[in-house]
Amino acid sequence: MSDVEFTVKFRHRLRFTHNCFDPANGALLELLEPSQENTPASVQVFLDENLARCHPNLQSNIERFADIHAGRMKLAGQVICIKGGEELKSGWSQLEPILKLLDRARLCRHSYAIAIGGGAVLDTVGLAASLFHRGVRLIRIASTTLSQADSGVGVKNGINAFGKKNALGIFTCPWAVINDEGLLSTLSEEDWRSGFAEVVKIALLKDAGLFAEIESRADQIAQRNIEDAIPFIRQSAQMHFDHIVHGEDPFELRHSRPLDFGHWAAHKLEKMSDFKLRHGEAVALGIALDVTYAKRMALLQEEACQRVVGCLNALGFTLNHPLLRESDELLSGLEEFREHLGGPLTVPMVRDIGAMTEIHDIDTSMMREVIEQFFFDRGVMNKPVSAGQLS
Amino acid sequence: MSDVEFTVKFRHRLRFTHNCFDPANGALLELLEPSQENTPASVQVFLDENLARCHPNLQSNIERFADIHAGRMKLAGQVICIKGGEELKSGWSQLEPILKLLDRARLCRHSYAIAIGGGAVLDTVGLAASLFHRGVRLIRIASTTLSQADSGVGVKNGINAFGKKNALGIFTCPWAVINDEGLLSTLSEEDWRSGFAEVVKIALLKDAGLFAEIESRADQIAQRNIEDAIPFIRQSAQMHFDHIVHGEDPFELRHSRPLDFGHWAAHKLEKMSDFKLRHGEAVALGIALDVTYAKRMALLQEEACQRVVGCLNALGFTLNHPLLRESDELLSGLEEFREHLGGPLTVPMVRDIGAMTEIHDIDTSMMREVIEQFFFDRGVMNKPVSAGQLS
Numbered sequence: 001m002s003d004v005e006f007t008v009k010f011r012h013r014l015r016f017t018h019n020c021f022d023p024a025n026g027a028l029l030e031l032l033e034p035s036q037e038n039t040p041a042s043v044q045v046f047l048d049e050n051l052a053r054c055h056p057n058l059q060s061n062i063e064r065f066a067d068i069h070a071g072r073m074k075l076a077g078q079v080i081c082i083k084g085g086e087e088l089k090s091g092w093s094q095l096e097p098i099l100k101l102l103d104r105a106r107l108c109r110h111s112y113a114i115a116i117g118g119g120a121v122l123d124t125v126g127l128a129a130s131l132f133h134r135g136v137r138l139i140r141i142a143s144t145t146l147s148q149a150d151s152g153v154g155v156k157n158g159i160n161a162f163g164k165k166n167a168l169g170i171f172t173c174p175w176a177v178i179n180d181e182g183l184l185s186t187l188s189e190e191d192w193r194s195g196f197a198e199v200v201k202i203a204l205l206k207d208a209g210l211f212a213e214i215e216s217r218a219d220q221i222a223q224r225n226i227e228d229a230i231p232f233i234r235q236s237a238q239m240h241f242d243h244i245v246h247g248e249d250p251f252e253l254r255h256s257r258p259l260d261f262g263h264w265a266a267h268k269l270e271k272m273s274d275f276k277l278r279h280g281e282a283v284a285l286g287i288a289l290d291v292t293y294a295k296r297m298a299l300l301q302e303e304a305c306q307r308v309v310g311c312l313n314a315l316g317f318t319l320n321h322p323l324l325r326e327s328d329e330l331l332s333g334l335e336e337f338r339e340h341l342g343g344p345l346t347v348p349m350v351r352d353i354g355a356m357t358e359i360h361d362i363d364t365s366m367m368r369e370v371i372e373q374f375f376f377d378r379g380v381m382n383k384p385v386s387a388g389q390l391s
Numbered sequence: 392m393s394d395v396e397f398t399v400k401f402r403h404r405l406r407f408t409h410n411c412f413d414p415a416n417g418a419l420l421e422l423l424e425p426s427q428e429n430t431p432a433s434v435q436v437f438l439d440e441n442l443a444r445c446h447p448n449l450q451s452n453i454e455r456f457a458d459i460h461a462g463r464m465k466l467a468g469q470v471i472c473i474k475g476g477e478e479l480k481s482g483w484s485q486l487e488p489i490l491k492l493l494d495r496a497r498l499c500r501h502s503y504a505i506a507i508g509g510g511a512v513l514d515t516v517g518l519a520a521s522l523f524h525r526g527v528r529l530i531r532i533a534s535t536t537l538s539q540a541d542s543g544v545g546v547k548n549g550i551n552a553f554g555k556k557n558a559l560g561i562f563t564c565p566w567a568v569i570n571d572e573g574l575l576s577t578l579s580e581e582d583w584r585s586g587f588a589e590v591v592k593i594a595l596l597k598d599a600g601l602f603a604e605i606e607s608r609a610d611q612i613a614q615r616n617i618e619d620a621i622p623f624i625r626q627s628a629q630m631h632f633d634h635i636v637h638g639e640d641p642f643e644l645r646h647s648r649p650l651d652f653g654h655w656a657a658h659k660l661e662k663m664s665d666f667k668l669r670h671g672e673a674v675a676l677g678i679a680l681d682v683t684y685a686k687r688m689a690l691l692q693e694e695a696c697q698r699v700v701g702c703l704n705a706l707g708f709t710l711n712h713p714l715l716r717e718s719d720e721l722l723s724g725l726e727e728f729r730e731h732l733g734g735p736l737t738v739p740m741v742r743d744i745g746a747m748t749e750i751h752d753i754d755t756s757m758m759r760e761v762i763e764q765f766f767f768d769r770g771v772m773n774k775p776v777s778a779g780q781l782s
Binding site for chain 1: 428494555646734
């Protein structure tokens with residue numbers, strides 16, 4: 001009989017840059033180690049179709065970048081445009097063509113798959129890259145506020161299955177993450193806003209000062225003042241990064257999912273909306289619900305609750321979505337959340353702004369009241385919601 | 392910019408036992424931690440169909456075991472019989488039903504998938520269990536000499552794709568591995584023999600004394616003297632286990648695959664034979680080729696080479712398989728071996744019995760000569776091969 005603990009070493013790398021395919025930009029090159037001496041690194045690029053449309057020169061810039069730096073990198077196959085959005089995460093039929101392209105490009109474990117885009121592209125290409133040869137090197141170039149502030153920095157990938165968000169995936173560390181801030185300019189208003197829900201989340205869990213700053217800049221962020229906004233995205237990315245490399249359980253082998261505050265409801269609402277609700281929009285709703293529940297249970301003071309809801313409102317999030325009417329279905333998300341992590345139910349909560357805690361029991365009748373009140377009683381929100389937001 | 396190394400802790404567990412579903416046998420129970428306090432551990436069992444046929448009481452014994460120990464474990468779904476063999480590893484169409492069963496059983500990350508069988512069942516159920524919820528706990532109950540001596544103990548799973556063995560898979564640590572020696576009695580002669588190729592392999596790489604012992608007991612092993620044979624399987628399992636927990640690179644992130652001696656040819660030959668050749672039979676061939684090449688390159692003394700080939704012969708392995716005629720195709724396995732690991736070609740070799748080394752270049756014209764000589768010149772073998780072995 002043998003029972004031995006062992007450790008596996010990973011290296012996580014995060015870069016902030018602007019226009020990483022500018023020939024003079026060294027951020028990407030510096031990450032590429034050749035797989036064999038004196039040969040350029042072999043690279044297969046996958047590009048979010050929508051991003052390519054918004055940045056019409058991006059694809060040719062990538063090709064030009066590779067040409068100019070031919071001694072350092074080589075495109076193993078043509079740049080592949082790939083339709084992003086949640087549909088990409090819907091199953092094997094979407095994953096298999098990516099795997100085939102990795103095989104056609106003859107990537108080896110020391111070659112690179114580069115995924116450029118939002119969360120769905122990063123998640124799906126990431127899963128394919130992690131499965132092929134049991135893992136080729138993945139470089140994520142995150143192009144949305146959400147992926148830059150949160151998911152792109154993490155050690156997860158995944159696709160949806162059996163009606164459950166991210167039911168299939170792998171914990172593994174990407175080779176590197178590049179947050180290319182030059183790509184944020186063309187985001188839709190909803191996509192722009194979405195990432196800030198995750199900034200609010202991490203501030204609520206870990207940093208009251210950061211929350212106060214977001215609160216004071218919420219209007220500028222909502223107005224897309226990029227110079228006001230970028231530092232928040234960077235700080236959120238850095239906090240997620242630090243949580244992974246310095247936290248105790250990056251692969252979530254224990255009971256706790258501290259970064260998933262507001263996420264039990266968020267994952268369920270996304271699914272209930274057939275993914276019309278963006279992840280960040282759903283997270284904003286989930287946070288609002290959970291702080292209101294915490295207030296109701298006397299875990300959180302009323303003023304703190306109001307500040308959170310007010311900040312989400314000021315960022316432009318819609319907090320009384322019609323799906324909240326379906327409270328039975330929504331509440332089934334609690335058990336799905338438990339199952340996905342396993343073990344006893346463990347829901348991250350806040351007992352003050354910047355102070356996280358965990359609870360192992362949700363009073364569902366109380367939560368139901370909160371949900372219903374939330375939809376019907378405008379009193380929980382700082383400002384009235386216009387009819388236009390109730391689509 | 393952040394560049395930080397971090398570690399992830401895993402715990403590896405290995406048990407040797409006899410008849411682990413005997414109600415009095417505590418090996419399995421002791422491994423099951425309840426996912427929630429005061430509730431039995433939730434378990435989904437997958438059973439190799441062929442094994443179930445050879446041990447007709449096994450399925451009912453499992454059910455009875457669960458009944459008797461209902462306070463400790465609960466079958467989350469009925470015991471699923473699953474057809475083993477390489478066909479199971481052929482793709483998504485085989486993997487998806489297993490994933491669906493895990494979902495139907497509502498396993499959470501702290502529940503258990505138990506796979507009982509040979510390598511293909513362990514590999515495929517293992518991949519499914521590692522993908523579902525990004526990993527539920529996997530207990531492998533290895534039922535063949537090969538899986539007990541080698542693959543079952545490892546941190547790999549995988550299926551075949553794009554004409555390549557194990558092209559898709561994950562490195563991850565199973566929750567536990569149980570080598571149930573009561574299951575070995577019904578193996579076919581070929582399956583019995585197969586695992587000893589991996590015992591020879593690890594002895595050649597690491598332990599000259601162990602090799603001398605196998606050599607002296609080869610006839611008894613070939614005659615299935617279980618008391619002579621079992622200690623070799625145990626020692627091989629333990630050496631593989633130690634390599635994982637004490638070696639430096641269990642997830643093969645660097646250039647070296649020290650345990651894959653003889654495997655560049657083995658993986659290719661398996662595929663070329665449409666998997667009619669068992670993995671262990673192919674490994675025996677691969678070892679014989681590589682030691683003969685090593686002798687030819689004056690890396691290994693002739694006497695050592697003859698001892699290895701002699702030992703494999705004495706164990707009953709066929710070493711002049713007709714597939715060796717197709718040396719061009721066989722040699723393409725070298726590049727596939729390189730690609731699967733990545734980086735510069737790194738082939739494990741032996742410079743003496745029990746002394747491994749690595750080489751980064753194979754002289755293919757010399758290897759071709761070795762292959763051809765190997766098939767046509769019986770002189771490389773200690774004893775003549777009967778026509779019956781050339782099927």
